[in-house]
Amino acid sequence: MRFLLPLLLVLSCLTVLLPGCEPKEDLVTTDSSAMLSFSTDTVKFDTVFTTVGTVTKRLWVYNRNSRAVKVEEIGIQSQPGVTYSLLIDGDAGATARDKVIRGKDSLLVLVRATIDPTPSDEKPFLVENDLRFRTNGNDQQVKVVSYGQNAYFHDNVRLACDAIWKADKPHVIYNVALVDSGCTLTIEPGARIYSHAGAFLVVKGSLRINSNYKPAGELKPDDRNIVRFQGDRREQDYTEAPGQWGGLEFDASSHDNIIRFTEIKNASFGLLIYNPYNRQPRPKVTVENSVIKNISSASLDFASGGLSLQGAGLLGLSGDFTVRNTLLTNCWEYAIWGVQGCVYQLDYCTIANYITAPGSSPIRQTPSVLLADNIKINNQARPIVAPRFTMRNSIVWAQQRFAFTGGGQDEILFLNGERYAGNISITNSILLTKEYTAGPLSQNKNGNILNPTEGPNYLFKSTPARLRGKTYSYELDTLSAASNKGVPLPGVTIDLLNRPRDPATPDIGAYERKNP
Structure with missing residues (x-):
């Protein structure tokens, strides 16, 4: 043992003198x-x-x-x-x-x-x-x-008057593409418009989309003649992702706008009428046979007006919307939001505002439809101007598990509605509401159906609450409470897909159910 300590001491010294060994x-x-x-x-x-x-x-x-x-x-x-x-x-x-x-x-x-x-x-x-x-x-x-892929690029551009966007190549918007006052942009059947993050199509004049298009028969959802707006990210993960670009904005001087057979998706808002000072005559937009979906935004700041806005499928600030045979879905804040003298006429519309997002379960704190008679600009209250809301043969529905403002579960809300109750008319429609279970909108008043308890998940073919197949479908299920509950409306004889409406007892909503 007496030799062990000296031997260890010698080995330690030799180790110090040897070159370092690299790890393998x-x-x-x-x-x-x-x-x-x-x-x-x-x-x-x-x-x-x-x-x-x-x-x-x-x-x-x-x-x-x-x-x-x-x-x-x-x-x-x-x-x-x-x-x-x-x-x-x-x-x-x-x-x-x-x-x-x-x-x-x-x-x-x-x-x-x-x-x-x-x-x-x-x-x-x-x-x-x-x-x-x-x-x-x-x-x-x-x-x-x-x-x-080749494309037409529109980057911070004032479009030529009477411009026509053809369908031979895609159109890509950066920043702003402006339709000036007194000018018209016509978009032909089948055009594809892709917008970069934050980009807007701003209309001070008139916009005509598929205004003269007449389908020969029933349309498929992927029909090549439908005009489509979406973001410019083409990867699979962005196919249905909300909030990728701004939207279509109609300013105070805009007029005679027609949007037909069009899909608008993945934006901060679908269609915005921006007339915060209620200038007359108000801008007007007619929407027919269209789909607006995947809409979401953080507050949108309009510096010129001192106004912050949340996203909406249809957002009217002192503007008029006439909407027929149209689907609004997956709007994370509002499907319809109108303030200060806006006018909404909705016929045969489906607001199926289920919230869908890959890998998450967002909670919406807002009703699908919200109207009010006033708004603040620069923290100054604007004069009260009563909105007008008419809805016929339409559906307002969503998942009931969401928590809405005030802790209720209403998908439709009229702020200060007692001040403009005479301007509200809802007939032959299906509503998800607790606020309006009494009064003129209540069950069986004017043909309305409130909160159907028998098979509410069977209103539509396939929803996030009842997924059948690989995609959602807001066409009517065979057991749907909307079947044959509408009344004929003059001038509206087809559904969203150009199928004929039953002339005596049409279905409620954007889709007429096909007989098997």
């Missing part, structure tokens, strides 16, 4: 069998508009070996019509060299592409390239696939 995972191997592996064999960009950069895609590069490898070169070669950019370990460029990946570790490569216009038509075109990795004499590739 830091030793770089030059063995040609040390290959890389990847999180995917193809980096795919969904359809991107030409001249607009794609979103950034991630590619993980894995070193499954126990020792480190040196990647001599990582690169992608730009080709005519497309430019690529990479971000590798903080270094930006089209190539990177001598990147060491420790054993059992990984490297993140960020890829982005910008595609130039081509002479091709409106159809997407394919651009392919390889992202190359050279390690220990090995060449490995990951395919990079992009789909480009």
